[in-house]
Amino acid sequence: MDNMVSTCPICHQPTSPEWYFCPNCGKELKAKLxxxxxxxxxxxxxxxxxxxxxxxxxxxxxxxxxxxxxxxxxxxxxxxxxxxxxxxxxxxxxxxxxxxxxxxxxxxxxxxxxxx
Ligand SMILES: [Zn+2]
The missing domain is CATH 1.20.58 (Methane Monooxygenase Hydroxylase; Chain G, domain 1)
Structure with a gap:
């Protein structure tokens, strides 16, 4: 399950599945909210x-x-x-x-x- 540790598709910073936006580049992580x-x-x-x-x-x-x-x-x-x-x-x-x-x-x- 790589659900626990996900990375931003743009800057590849580690992100939490709880986050809606990447704290590094601001990319929307949850497309359909x-x-x-x-x-x-x-x-x-x-x-x-x-x-x-x-x-x-x-x-x-x-x-x-x-x-x-x-x-x-x-x-x-x-x-x-x-x-x-x-x-x-x-x-x-x-x-x-x-x-x-x-x-x-x-x-x-x-x-x-x-x-x-
Ligand atoms: Zn990012």
């Missing part, structure tokens, strides 16, 4: 977690962006959507199984009820 507000990111992540299929659309939209930050938001949103979907399905099956176990238990062993 799409700053995503934190509140928007939180909104997308919340959507991904609580309403899994809906989080997929902004996720795909951001994944298609040129900006590295937007791509990351997209990846995180899609990952959260998948994780949330899996957890939701698992919990549904888990609760359904335990509910059925109780229900079957009552049917096969209706203790107390038959004595009346």
């Amino acid at each position: 799409i700053k995503i507000p934190l509140i928007t990111q939180i909104g997308i992540y919340a959507l991904s977690i609580f309403l899994p299929p809906l989080g997929l659309w902004p996720g795909i939209k951001y994944l298609g962006q040129k900006s590295q930050e937007a791509k990351m938001v997209g990846i995180v949103a899609i990952t959260l959507t998948i994780v949330s979907s899996v957890v939701t399905i698992w919990l549904t099956f888990h609760y359904l199984q335990s509910y059925l176990a109780i229900y079957n238990g009552l049917l096969t062993n209706p203790s107390g009820l038959s004595s009346f």
